[in-house]
Amino acid sequence: MNFKRIRVLLKMELLKIVREPAFLFLMLLFPAVLTIMFGFIFADPEFGMSMETVAPGLFGYACIFIIMIVAQSFTEMRDQGLLKRLNISPMTSGDFMASEIISNMIMVIFQVIIVYLLALPFGFNPNTKVLGMFLAFLLMIVFSLSSVGLGLITATISKSSGTATGLSFIFILPQMFLGTFIPVTATTKPIAMFMPSYYATNALSAIFSGDLTNSWIITGFTFITIVSLIIIIIGMFLFKKFGNK
Amino acid sequence: MFYIDLNVKLCKTKQVNKMSEIKTKEYEKPENIINPNSKFSIEVDNLRKVFNAKKGYDDVIAVDDVSFKVKSGEIFGFLGPNGAGKTTTINILIGLLKATSGTAIINGYDVQDGLYHIKQLIGVCPQEPAIFKFLTGKEMIELFGGLHSMNKAEIKERTNKLLDILNLSNASKRKTKGYSGGMLRQLNLIIALIHDPKIAFLDEPTVGMDPRVRRATWEFIRSLKKTNKTIFLTTHYIEEAEKLCDRVAIIDYGKLIEIGNPKELIEKYSVNNLEEVFMKITGRRIMEGM
Ligand SMILES: Nc1ncnc2c1ncn2[C@@H]1O[C@H](COP(=O)(O)OP(=O)(O)OP(=O)(O)O)[C@@H](O)[C@H]1O
Ligand SMILES: [Mg+2]
Helix, strand or coil, X not given: CCHHHHHHHHHHHHHHHHHCHHHHHHHHHHHXXXXXXXXXXXXXXXXXXXXXXXXXXHHHHHHHCHHHHHHXXXXXXXXXXXXXXXXXXXXXXXXXXXXXXXXXHHXXXXXXXXXXXXXXXXXXXXXXXXXXXXXXHHHHHHHHHHHHHHHHHHHHHXXXXXXXXXXXXXXXXXXXXXXXXXXXXXXXXXXXXXXXXXXXHHHHHHHHHCCCCCHHHHHHHHHHHHHHHHHHHHHHHHHHHHCCC | CHHHHHHHHHHHHHHHHHHHHHHHXXXXXHHHHHCHHHCEEEEEEEEEEEECCCCCXXXXXXXXXXXXXXXXXXXXXXXCCCCCCHHHHHHHHCCCCCCCEEEEEECCEECCCCHHHHHHHEEEECCCCCCCCCCEHHHHHHHHHHHCCCCHXXXXXXXXXXXXXXXXXXXXXXXXXXXXXXXXXXXXXXXHHCCCCCEEEEECCCCCCCHHHHHHHHHHHHHHHHCCCEEEXXXXXXXXXXXXXXXEEXXXXXXXXXXXXXXHHHHHCCCCCHHHHHHHHCCHHHHCCC
């Protein structure tokens, strides 16, 4: 790995997200719109839920869509011969993956800030200080690793970027419905137990409740770290082996 | 955790470096040391590439037992009809494809295991331009300059020079999304040469360029020779290859059928120019009804 190469690749990745409307929308606008919409819906007392319970799920929600962005971005680069083009430069796959992971981590930080700020007017009132916010950022950053990994796996099995968009829902939907702000019931819990988003949401809820000794925090971190590492390693391996043709 | 991982990686790189140093020494044959001028940039030996087809279709033998050597500082033309195997050969030499059998050595490094070192030495202009559409031409060039570890000042100076030669300075400030076909190819060539590579693989670099830019490109390629750069060039502009190349190889149906200095070849076949040599010796199988 070479710091300079990672830096120029990172610049390229960030420009891609900022300049490609589809990516910019999914990355930043979508979480914003979602927070405002759910804010209006859930903040209504008639609904019987509060932003307090919904907000942690919204953070995860935004991060889950990184799967689609990564899958699309990689299939596009592959189809347009750009991966090959980069591969004949001195760039190593380590440089490339590092830039990919860092750019998504940076985006996750923006997502957290956007959702956080927009949820406040709708009654989101987290009981956290600096350490709590730091933990929330850290958790989402680790969580984003699993999304990058799942995106790579999607790209490997997708023939085109269109297919990638569709197939990414294999990983997006279960995480969305079985782990974010939709309450997990006794029926769905056995499945939700395997979803990183379930742990992310619960750990975030615990962090925002202000009780940093809550066991969900350590459970969440442990599960997500282990699962994310496994997924990203599988993703990188699969993509290197089969997704680069 | 991360630190440990990084350290392991660093150690590995060092090991690789050491190993390839040993490799290089192995490749430096005694005669090369006696006569440095005979050092070859590219050595290809019995290279073969078979594309295995799905059941029911015939396999394609794209490169069939090809051997040749290219000297340092040589402009080497690799000519042949469509589908002859030129791009496939280049793709093997730059490590994008694995040869079915045979060896390819670039500047003393085997493409099988010395690719990391080869990539620092070569510049590649692929037949099909691959350009990030959301970047401007300049940003695209800077990206590749950075990947080749050039510093900002170097990149700037060289970018301006190349943009000037190819008359792309103005357009380079725009996003490549709106580029014309010829402009994309110009950019494609600049990216290949941004780091002043020791060995350049140019796969039909001038296709789609207007006559003025094409002429400027040929002049520039010629000027590279003065700085002892090796150019491996494929083109269908045989006339220009005749003027430019020190030697040409002609390949057809994956087989190398002729190699030599353009003048000598013209004499050998008693014709007027290289294009006639090309016409005379390629496509024989078509004429023979194969
Ligand atoms: N990935 C592939 N799978 C199957 N066959 C291939 C593949 N790539 C190339 N070929 C075949 O190999 C042969 C040589 O192709 P190649 O692209 O090397 O030709 P070329 O000499 O570069 O032609 P051109 O002048 O048209 O660029 C062709 O018959 C082509 O169909
Ligand atoms: Mg070709």
